[in-house]
Amino acid sequence: MAEETFAAGTPEGPISGHTGGTGAPVLLLHGGPAISDYTDMLGPELGEWRWARYQQRGLPPSAVGGPFTVAKHVADAVAVLDTLGIEQAVVLGHSWGGHLALHLALVQPGRVAGLVIVDPLGAVGDGGVTEMGQELTARLSPAAATRLREVDARLEGPDPTDDDALASLTLVWPGQPGCVAAALAKVRAQAGLS
Numbered sequence: 389m390a391e392e393t394f395a396a397g398t399p400e401g402p403i404s405g406h407t408g409g410t411g412a413p414v415l416l417l418h419g420g421p422a423i424s425d426y427t428d429m430l431g432p433e434l435g436e437w438r439w440a441r442y443q444q445r446g447l448p449p450s451a452v453g454g455p456f457t458v459a460k461h462v463a464d465a466v467a468v469l470d471t472l473g474i475e476q477a478v479v480l481g482h483s484w485g486g487h488l489a490l491h492l493a494l495v496q497p498g499r500v501a502g503l504v505i506v507d508p509l510g511a512v513g514d515g516g517v518t519e520m521g522q523e524l525t526a527r528l529s530p531a532a533a534t535r536l537r538e539v540d541a542r543l544e545g546p547d548p549t550d551d552d553a554l555a556s557l558t559l560v561w562p563g564q565p566g567c568v569a570a571a572l573a574k575v576r577a578q579a580g581l582s
Contacts, residue, residue: 396442396464396471401451403464405442409434412501413474415465416441419483421456423447423550426557427482440477442468444488458491465492469499480504524560532559 391408406428414437416427427441443450445464454460465488469477478501481489486508493500525533536559542552 394471396467398451398464398467400445400453402449403442403445403451403468404449405440405468407438407440407472409436409438411436411438413438413440413472413477415469415474415477415479417465417479417481417485417488418444419485420444421446421461421484423553426554429558429561430480440468440472440474458488461488462492462495466496466499475499476501478502478504480506481508482506483508528559535559
Protein backbone atom coordinates (compact mmCIF):
# COMPACT_ATOMS: atom_id res chain seq x y z
CA MET A 389 0.00 0.00 0.00
CA ALA A 390 1.42 3.38 -1.01
CA GLU A 391 1.96 5.60 1.98
CA GLU A 392 3.40 8.90 3.15
CA THR A 393 5.02 9.56 6.50
CA PHE A 394 3.94 12.26 8.96
CA ALA A 395 4.88 13.48 12.42
CA ALA A 396 2.35 15.00 14.80
CA GLY A 397 3.92 17.39 17.31
CA THR A 398 3.42 16.92 21.06
CA PRO A 399 5.23 18.62 23.98
CA GLU A 400 7.19 15.39 24.57
CA GLY A 401 8.20 14.88 20.94
CA PRO A 402 6.73 13.62 17.66
CA ILE A 403 4.14 10.94 17.12
CA SER A 404 5.25 9.43 13.83
CA GLY A 405 3.14 7.49 11.39
CA HIS A 406 2.01 6.75 7.88
CA THR A 407 -1.04 7.69 5.85
CA GLY A 408 -2.40 6.77 2.45
CA GLY A 409 -5.43 5.86 0.41
CA THR A 410 -8.49 7.88 -0.46
CA GLY A 411 -12.05 7.99 0.77
CA ALA A 412 -13.52 8.24 4.24
CA PRO A 413 -10.82 8.42 6.95
CA VAL A 414 -10.02 5.51 9.26
CA LEU A 415 -7.54 5.80 12.16
CA LEU A 416 -5.76 2.51 12.98
CA LEU A 417 -4.69 1.96 16.60
CA HIS A 418 -2.34 -0.95 17.26
CA GLY A 419 -2.23 -3.04 20.41
CA GLY A 420 0.38 -2.74 23.06
CA PRO A 421 1.24 -0.19 24.15
CA ALA A 422 5.03 -0.40 23.93
CA ILE A 423 5.04 -2.72 20.94
CA SER A 424 5.68 -1.77 17.34
CA ASP A 425 2.84 -0.74 15.03
CA TYR A 426 1.73 -3.81 13.05
CA THR A 427 -1.39 -2.38 11.39
CA ASP A 428 0.32 -2.18 7.99
CA MET A 429 -0.87 -5.79 7.54
CA LEU A 430 -4.41 -4.39 7.14
CA GLY A 431 -3.45 -2.75 3.84
CA PRO A 432 -5.36 -5.18 1.60
CA GLU A 433 -8.54 -4.50 3.62
CA LEU A 434 -8.39 -0.70 3.25
CA GLY A 435 -8.91 -0.22 -0.48
CA GLU A 436 -11.53 2.55 -0.30
CA TRP A 437 -10.36 4.28 2.87
CA ARG A 438 -8.02 7.15 3.66
CA TRP A 439 -6.13 5.49 6.47
CA ALA A 440 -3.70 6.71 9.10
CA ARG A 441 -1.59 4.58 11.41
CA TYR A 442 1.13 5.57 13.85
CA GLN A 443 3.65 4.27 16.32
CA GLN A 444 2.26 5.00 19.76
CA ARG A 445 4.51 6.80 22.23
CA GLY A 446 7.10 4.68 23.96
CA LEU A 447 8.99 3.40 20.90
CA PRO A 448 10.91 5.24 18.18
CA PRO A 449 10.33 6.94 15.84
CA SER A 450 7.62 8.41 18.12
CA ALA A 451 8.27 10.12 21.44
CA VAL A 452 9.80 7.65 23.87
CA GLY A 453 9.05 9.63 27.03
CA GLY A 454 5.90 9.63 29.13
CA PRO A 455 3.62 10.26 30.68
CA PHE A 456 2.18 6.92 29.59
CA THR A 457 -1.40 7.61 30.57
CA VAL A 458 -4.62 6.92 28.69
CA ALA A 459 -5.22 10.68 28.59
CA LYS A 460 -1.82 11.26 26.95
CA HIS A 461 -2.49 8.50 24.39
CA VAL A 462 -5.88 10.06 23.60
CA ALA A 463 -4.16 13.44 23.17
CA ASP A 464 -1.67 11.78 20.80
CA ALA A 465 -4.51 10.35 18.68
CA VAL A 466 -6.13 13.80 18.52
CA ALA A 467 -2.77 15.32 17.53
CA VAL A 468 -2.53 12.80 14.67
CA LEU A 469 -6.04 13.67 13.45
CA ASP A 470 -5.27 17.40 13.73
CA THR A 471 -1.96 17.07 11.88
CA LEU A 472 -3.66 15.22 9.03
CA GLY A 473 -6.60 17.65 8.90
CA ILE A 474 -9.09 14.91 9.74
CA GLU A 475 -12.14 16.28 11.55
CA GLN A 476 -13.84 12.91 12.03
CA ALA A 477 -12.72 9.32 11.42
CA VAL A 478 -13.80 5.76 11.90
CA VAL A 479 -11.41 4.37 14.50
CA LEU A 480 -10.25 0.76 14.25
CA GLY A 481 -8.44 -0.47 17.35
CA HIS A 482 -7.02 -3.86 18.24
CA SER A 483 -6.44 -5.00 21.84
CA TRP A 484 -4.99 -1.99 23.73
CA GLY A 485 -5.80 0.04 20.59
CA GLY A 486 -9.47 -0.93 21.05
CA HIS A 487 -9.31 0.26 24.64
CA LEU A 488 -7.74 3.51 23.44
CA ALA A 489 -10.41 3.88 20.73
CA LEU A 490 -13.16 3.60 23.36
CA HIS A 491 -11.51 6.32 25.45
CA LEU A 492 -11.07 8.52 22.36
CA ALA A 493 -14.78 8.13 21.60
CA LEU A 494 -15.70 9.09 25.18
CA VAL A 495 -13.41 12.12 25.36
CA GLN A 496 -13.79 13.34 21.76
CA PRO A 497 -17.12 11.93 20.48
CA GLY A 498 -17.33 14.47 17.68
CA ARG A 499 -14.05 13.20 16.22
CA VAL A 500 -15.26 9.57 15.96
CA ALA A 501 -17.60 8.59 13.11
CA GLY A 502 -17.69 4.94 14.17
CA LEU A 503 -15.71 2.26 15.97
CA VAL A 504 -14.35 -1.11 14.89
CA ILE A 505 -13.02 -2.74 18.05
CA VAL A 506 -11.09 -6.01 17.76
CA ASP A 507 -10.51 -7.92 21.02
CA PRO A 508 -10.25 -4.80 23.20
CA LEU A 509 -9.17 -4.46 26.77
CA GLY A 510 -11.93 -3.48 29.13
CA ALA A 511 -14.89 -4.48 26.97
CA VAL A 512 -16.57 -7.35 28.84
CA GLY A 513 -14.68 -9.69 31.14
CA ASP A 514 -11.73 -11.05 29.20
CA GLY A 515 -13.38 -10.05 25.92
CA GLY A 516 -13.93 -13.70 25.00
CA VAL A 517 -10.22 -14.20 24.39
CA THR A 518 -10.33 -17.94 25.15
CA GLU A 519 -13.18 -18.63 22.73
CA MET A 520 -11.66 -16.34 20.11
CA GLY A 521 -8.32 -18.15 20.36
CA GLN A 522 -10.02 -21.52 19.95
CA GLU A 523 -11.95 -20.30 16.90
CA LEU A 524 -8.91 -18.72 15.26
CA THR A 525 -6.81 -21.84 15.85
CA ALA A 526 -9.57 -23.99 14.33
CA ARG A 527 -9.35 -21.87 11.15
CA LEU A 528 -5.60 -22.40 10.75
CA SER A 529 -3.94 -25.12 8.71
CA PRO A 530 -2.43 -27.90 10.85
CA ALA A 531 1.10 -26.61 10.14
CA ALA A 532 0.17 -23.02 11.07
CA ALA A 533 -1.60 -24.24 14.24
CA THR A 534 1.55 -26.15 15.28
CA ARG A 535 3.72 -23.08 14.62
CA LEU A 536 1.29 -20.89 16.63
CA ARG A 537 1.48 -23.25 19.63
CA GLU A 538 5.31 -23.06 19.51
CA VAL A 539 5.30 -19.25 19.29
CA ASP A 540 2.67 -18.88 22.02
CA ALA A 541 4.66 -21.19 24.33
CA ARG A 542 7.66 -18.87 23.97
CA LEU A 543 5.41 -15.85 24.60
CA GLU A 544 4.24 -17.42 27.87
CA GLY A 545 7.83 -18.19 28.92
CA PRO A 546 10.30 -16.05 30.82
CA ASP A 547 11.76 -14.21 27.80
CA PRO A 548 8.98 -13.28 25.31
CA THR A 549 10.14 -11.23 22.34
CA ASP A 550 8.54 -8.70 20.00
CA ASP A 551 9.46 -11.03 17.11
CA ASP A 552 7.37 -13.80 18.68
CA ALA A 553 4.46 -11.39 19.30
CA LEU A 554 4.59 -10.34 15.66
CA ALA A 555 4.85 -13.96 14.50
CA SER A 556 1.76 -14.82 16.56
CA LEU A 557 -0.23 -11.97 15.03
CA THR A 558 0.99 -12.86 11.53
CA LEU A 559 -0.22 -16.43 11.98
CA VAL A 560 -3.57 -15.54 13.56
CA TRP A 561 -4.80 -12.58 11.49
CA PRO A 562 -5.17 -14.59 8.24
CA GLY A 563 -7.56 -16.86 10.16
CA GLN A 564 -10.07 -14.02 10.08
CA PRO A 565 -10.72 -13.85 6.32
CA GLY A 566 -12.58 -10.70 5.46
CA CYS A 567 -13.64 -9.92 9.04
CA VAL A 568 -11.94 -6.51 9.08
CA ALA A 569 -13.26 -5.59 5.64
CA ALA A 570 -16.78 -6.70 6.63
CA ALA A 571 -16.64 -4.73 9.89
CA LEU A 572 -15.42 -1.61 8.08
CA ALA A 573 -18.15 -1.94 5.43
CA LYS A 574 -20.80 -2.19 8.16
CA VAL A 575 -19.50 0.89 9.97
CA ARG A 576 -19.29 2.80 6.66
CA ALA A 577 -22.96 2.00 5.96
CA GLN A 578 -24.10 2.80 9.51
CA ALA A 579 -22.20 6.11 9.58
CA GLY A 580 -23.49 7.08 6.12
CA LEU A 581 -19.97 7.45 4.74
CA SER A 582 -19.38 7.24 1.01
